[in-house]
Amino acid sequence: MISFLGKSPELQLEKDASSRYLPIVIAAMVFLASLALIGLFSLHSAVQSWSSAVSGNLTVEIAYEDGVDLDKKMAKAAKFLKKFPGIEEVNPLSIDEAARLLEPYLGRADIIKQLPLPRLIEVTISEGSSVDLLATAKKLSTEVPGAILNTHRPWLDKMILLARSVQFLAAAIMLLVGVVTVIIIVFAARTGMVMHQAIIEVLHLIGARDNYIAQQFQNYFARLCLIGAIPGSVIAILTMQLLSLLAGRLEAGLISAPTLILEGWIALAMVPILVVLLTTVTVRWIVMGSLKRMM
Amino acid sequence: MVRFENVGMRYGMGPEVLRDINMHLKPGSFHFLTGPTGAGKSSLLKLLALSHRPSRGLLTLFGQEVSKLQREDLPSFRRKIGVVFQEFRLLNHLSALDNVALPLRISGADEDQIHTNVTELLRWVGLGEQMFAKPPTLSGGEKQRVAIARAVINRPQLLIADEPTGSMDPEMGLRLMHLFQELNKLGTTVVIATHDIELIRRFSSPVMFLQEGTLHHSGAEEYLKRHRRSKV
Structure with missing residues (x-):
């Protein structure tokens, strides 16, 4: 009887030098595929987080004008905005608060305060409300000249486009890894068939079915791939954790650490299983095809 | 049991190694197959062992025409055939x-x-x-x-042996020939390819003689006479 974890009793495929290093190749392939998958899901999470952070928030920017009382202009704009239905909170930022926001990029806050900075008002929209942002922006600029309502949408759209392109690239890498893995398996299985042709002939002549022979090949290759796929996955997860740690240390709001949602973890766990299934199907297809050409 | 009707065989696009082979082996019969090296004995045994298909003609094994056999039927047919290869395998x-x-x-x-x-x-x-x-x-x-x-x-119902006693001492060879005979008595059809004239003389079974790809049938006595004449 041939069991999945048992050795190939007649063909002795375990002694083949040709496929001995297959687990290392498979580990590398699984590592690359897992990294691509982690990137794909992390970007998905990042896009979600950017969207949710930006969609409920607007910024009103009041341009700096020499000799103009910007505090007065801010108060006028805030008063105007509070009248709009659907606007939950209007928070004019003081010059100190604005300087503190710029401190990580420009240096000391006390020096920044002396620069001709625009003034900012943070606006939060009530959840589920449908504020006409275009009309609001138009009315605001008429009411308070120099005030610009910034919805962050163009910036977000560009970021999403970039993220989607990288996700597409990650998916293409996964596909490429899959194709290369299949090609490697095809060559290894064909080499195995050639090396063991004499024994296969004997097995056929004493009444072995094609399935009996194919099972020995598919179990052996599936086992080799599993041996390679598990370390490949583990190394990819460790790499992800290391990148998370490094990204966390950057303390940059925009660059989020790679995080996986539940679906991501499930997909990651499925990679070794899929590789084993892909191997089994490929080897069976190759071996059965070759056996059919024999009598 | 086994019937060949105008069977021909070639390897790939090469010349025919077996031509117009006609034979009928009844169930429970015992035959020697002989002939000079290169006459086609191994090819004929390959056809009998279902290792190759004929290029032409009709080959019937156990009542089934081989050319009509589906691939999935072959293992069950092969299990009815025992093969002793010359190189043991x-x-x-x-x-x-x-x-x-x-x-x-x-x-x-x-x-x-x-x-x-x-x-x-x-x-x-x-x-x-x-x-x-x-x-x-x-x-x-x-x-x-x-x-x-x-x-x-x-x-097996059909036993094919290619020089089965070639590598052993006469006593053990004889012992194994008796095993083949015992199996034959139980109904197994036996075909033994051999160059050993002594073996043919001792067991006096019908002889199939291959020469230049064609098959000739004779009794043991007749074959031995012809063999003696050719030696003279």
Whole structure:
């Protein structure tokens, strides 16, 4: 009887030098595929987080004008905005608060305060409300000249486009890894068939079915791939954790650490299983095809 | 049992190695197949063992035309055929016991039954002490006995043996020929390819003589007379 974890009793495929290093190749392939998958899901999470952070928030920017009382202009704009239905909170930022926001990029806050900075008002929209942002922006600029309502949408759209392109690239890498893995398996299985042709002939002549022979090949290759796929996955997860740690240390709001949602973890766990299934199907297809050409 | 009607065989696009072969082997018959080297004996045995298909003509085995057999039908037909290859074709990494047990394992027999039957047969062929020895450690004669035991363990309906006694001493050769005879008495059709005139003389079974790809039939006596004449 041939069991999945048992050795190939007649063909002795375990002694083949040709496929001995297959687990290392498979580990590398699984590592690359897992990294691509982690990137794909992390970007998905990042896009979600950017969207949710930006969609409920607007910024009103009041341009700096020499000799103009910007505090007065801010108060006028805030008063105007509070009248709009659907606007939950209007928070004019003081010059100190604005300087503190710029401190990580420009240096000391006390020096920044002396620069001709625009003034900012943070606006939060009530959840589920449908504020006409275009009309609001138009009315605001008429009411308070120099005030610009910034919805962050163009910036977000560009970021999403970039993220989607990288996700597409990650998916293409996964596909490429899959194709290369299949090609490697095809060559290894064909080499195995050639090396063991004499024994296969004997097995056929004493009444072995094609399935009996194919099972020995598919179990052996599936086992080799599993041996390679598990370390490949583990190394990819460790790499992800290391990148998370490094990204966390950057303390940059925009660059989020790679995080996986539940679906991501499930997909990651499925990679070794899929590789084993892909191997089994490929080897069976190759071996059965070759056996059919024999009598 | 076995019927050849105008059978021809070629390898790939090469010339015909067997031409217009006609023969009918009745169930339970015993035949010698002989002929000079290169006459096509091995090719004829390959057709009988279902290792190759004829290029033309009709080959019927166990009442079924071979050309009409589906691929999935071949294993069950092959299990009815025991083959002793000239070059033994044993699996070197398996013990003598496992080599002989292989046809039974492949057909899904019970392990206890396999062990009992194989052990008994190996003792009978004089390999009781070498059951766990691997083929590379066995002599030519011992390997041949393992190959014969593997061919007969399944009680085949058709037994084909290519020079089965070539590598062993006359006494053991005779003992194995008697095993073939016993199987033959139980209904197995036996075809033995040999160059050994002594063997043909001793067992006096019908002889099929291959010459330049064509098959001729004769009785043992007639063949031996012709052989003596050709020697003179």
